[in-house]
Amino acid sequence: MPRPRSNRSFIDRPDRVTVHVRGDDVHFGWVDPRDGKEKSLKAKNDRALAYARARQLNSLVDAQLAAGFAVAAPGGPTLADFVPVYLKALEERGLAQNTRRSRKSLCGIWVARVGDQTLDDLSGDVRLVDGVLRAVAGEGKNRTAVAMRSCLIDIWREAQARGAIRSDLPSPASIARAPKAKVRRARLTxxxxxxxxxxxxxxxxxxxxxxxxxxxxxxxxxxxxxxxxxxxxxxxxxxxxxxxxxxxxxxxxxxxxxxxxxxxxxxxxxxxxxxxxxxxxxxxxxxxxxxxxxxxxxxxxxxxxxxxxxxxxxxxxxxxxxxxxxxxxxxxxxxxxxxxxxxxxxxxxxxxxxxxxxxxxxxxxxxxxxxxxxxxxxxxxxxxxxxxxxxxxxx
CATH class of the missing domain: 1.10.443.10 (Intergrase catalytic core)
Structure with a gap:
């Protein structure tokens, strides 16, 4: 029986998919259009799974390229990748300068703590997000923690609207318990x-x-x-x-x-x-x-x-x-x-x-x-x- 050829063609193969046969195993890859590098789809010998992942990646990346930003890995954009897009969206919404400045500061806190996490990963890690909010509140910054929660919820809505994350993935901040904000500023009589x-x-x-x-x-x-x-x-x-x-x-x-x-x-x-x-x-x-x-x-x-x-x-x-x-x-x-x-x-x-x-x-x-x-x-x-x-x- 002749050895199967590498990169053999399949009629239903999605764009950007590569196929490599090594011995008895078939490995599937995906070529990132932004940097030209091939990345594994991690679906050895499972063509259906590989093609499904490739179609999802193509849909996500095409939407991201159309929106004008790039992501670093097949797992989707990291929070740090998406924040610049979110801040640009705030300008497009016509929000006041002080509001944009405040959101930028809140985004900076999120990026410093979990910026390397992909949006997909964050969606499934409510414990991590809740821990960040509790840590900030534990520093005596309850109102900051409340504002951070609202900010991350809004980031999620924007990411879903732009196709950077699936619409069925909930924001972990909306699931995390809202910190109790005690107003410290006195009223003026x-x-x-x-x-x-x-x-x-x-x-x-x-x-x-x-x-x-x-x-x-x-x-x-x-x-x-x-x-x-x-x-x-x-x-x-x-x-x-x-x-x-x-x-x-x-x-x-x-x-x-x-x-x-x-x-x-x-x-x-x-x-x-x-x-x-x-x-x-x-x-x-x-x-x-x-x-x-x-x-x-x-x-x-x-x-x-x-x-x-x-x-x-x-x-x-x-x-x-x-x-x-x-x-x-x-x-x-x-x-x-x-x-x-x-x-x-x-x-x-x-x-x-x-x-x-x-x-x-x-x-x-x-x-x-x-x-x-x-x-x-x-x-x-x-x-x-x-x-x-x-x-x-x-x-």
Whole structure:
């Protein structure tokens, strides 16, 4: 009987499959189109299994090549391989820069701990993923562990959508028990706010108190407060059109005053909010109109929150960066007498938004739309006092 020839042809052989006969054994290989190297299908003498694995690999790799990324082994992409694709997808979704920065940091933690694992292997190793989450939580970083779990679940959805992993393979993070996140940051009460506000007015540049007042009467985030302008300029319409068409543009359509309203397109979510200038926050007796007028001074500027003194990288009238707003608030907070939050992290500028939500809710204002939330449950997070005040029950 003649010796079987190597690389013999089979009618139903999938693409990229090689066949080698060594003695009585038949070995099947698969040629990776990305590096041209042949890799064993680990199916000696089992043609059906080898062909099934080859078809699966071809389908996976073709989808990955179309998506613009490569993997290192027939077992599928490693977590480290897929993370760059995931981060690119976040940009395509139009997520805010801070959100993308946070996800990138979380991905870095995952890659550092299990980045060499393939997605296929991770899917079947819930114990490993659960161990990582428990280890991070054990370091006192419960909120980080919670965010890591959500991040890995989202990575899995993206990987399945791009064909990097089978849709029937569950995310191990969704099976792992969610760490319990204890919120450590203290809420800001109205008395706390007024104490810090008086210090800011007395001892700091006007921009600090102005940013605080705008944040309170509008209930907007610091990035939107930093962009607020007294009127709509000629550069707004091109920015608006680019934003509607999801085209890149150097300017975000900033908040502006027109037709007796403050118009806001939230930088984080894209929510459109129009606040009447006559809206009054009864707890402090301020209207939006009065606070906007307070922001005007002898320095010519388009921006409500602006520098009034020359600095190394800014001139009078220049806008104030959102991080500078946060740092300046923290400086005024730390300088305020008689304030303490034992066992908790001191409140940040963002807590002004939560305070505004609670005050406006008590006043009967539609806080969900004021904050720009799509769902009521998002607004309810801000309504949590975190032990900062007594909840009075009406008789």
């Amino acid at each position: 109205l008395d706390d706010f007024l104490t810090v506000y008086e210090v800011a007015r007395r001892d700091f540049e006007p921009r600090v108190a102005n940013a605080m007042a705008l944040g309170l009467v509008t209930a907007q985030r610091r990035q939107d407060v930093a962009l607020m302008q007294f009127k709509r300029g000629r550069d707004w319409l091109p920015a608006w059109m680019a934003w509607q068409q999801d085209d890149p543009h150097p300017t975000h359509p900033y908040p502006f005053v027109d037709d007796e309203c403050l118009h806001i397109i939230q930088l984080k979510t894209g929510a459109l909010v129009r606040i009447p200038l006559d809206l009054r926050l009864e707890a402090v007796g301020w209207t939006v109109r009065e606070v906007v007028a307070q922001c005007r001074d002898r320095v010519a500027s388009r921006f409500m929150v602006h520098h009034t003194h020359r600095r190394t990288k800014s001139n009078p009238g220049d806008p104030v960066h959102q991080d500078t707003i946060s740092r300046s608030f923290a400086d005024a907070r730390d300088a305020a007498p008689g304030l303490a939050w034992p066992g908790k992290t001191p409140p940040t500028f963002h807590e002004i938004r939560s305070l505004a939500e609670r005050l406006y809710r008590e006043q009967g204002v539609d806080v969900q739309h004021l904050l720009g939330h799509r769902e009521a449950r998002m607004t309810q997070v801000y309504d949590d006092y975190r032990g900062a005040a007594w909840r009075e029950i009406k008789a």
